Amino acid sequence: MAPADTIAQLQQQQSLLTQALRAMLEGNWCGAPPSVQAFVDALNPALHPTCVPPYRQSDEDAPPEPPPEHYFDPNAEQISQIYNWTCSACSLEWLLRAYDASYGSDIYSNRESCTYDIGYPSNINPTYGLMDGSGAQLRRVFEERTGASTAQGWLTFDQAWSIARAGNGGMCSGGAWYHWCGIRGTDGDTIWISNSAPGYQSVWNNLSRLDWSRLGPFSCVWVLP
């Protein structure tokens, strides 16, 4: 490399270091530019720092975070389904219960109520299960009972994992799996699920990238923050 090029590179790095220092002084530690993390990434993309911001003087004056409008319990219990066509209703009832918005204390009775709310037999029935594989009716019932908003998409594994990681819960269904489950969150590099048919197609409590590939395409419904 010619001296002029080396100098130019050093000047650019010096500039990034200066900007990182400014970000430190101004309390912008993590996330998108202009943060310390972003400038360190620009200096050396191989470092991948785990950003742990310090408590800042501005945090002392900040009002306490309001409690979430809709509380989600990812550990809510799931029990096995009795009828083989009710996986979508079981998943929806679990998600409602995880949001403290189910019908009563008896899960089986809740599932029956859920089935009727989805729309028996036009939207869900013993012949086909849930008629609209995108989950539109599940979204409708969930939104009506909780007041929360949801979104839907046919997602890649990485997209679904990122959404699950956000921690608001959801549901998903694989086309080749022909089965709905709830989304609790993530567990390592897998999606942690609530499964009313544990073991079906060799899936218990986790969906791996390999499962996603062999059982897809997956439609996901997730709760917006």
Added chain:
Amino acid sequence: MTEEEQAQITQLQVQQSYLTQAMKAALESRWVGEDSVEAWLLAIDPSLQGELQPNPPAYP
């Protein structure tokens, strides 16, 4: 190496010494005032005068 290149390297060396001083100040929790991160940043880039909005870490 040309004279201009030599001058650029000298400037980089000075800036690097200021950056090092600023890092030391950060480590010693001097974010504003004399011999602070803010002071050394202004020495590196005087155009930042009046632009900085310190929000330093709070110490117990």
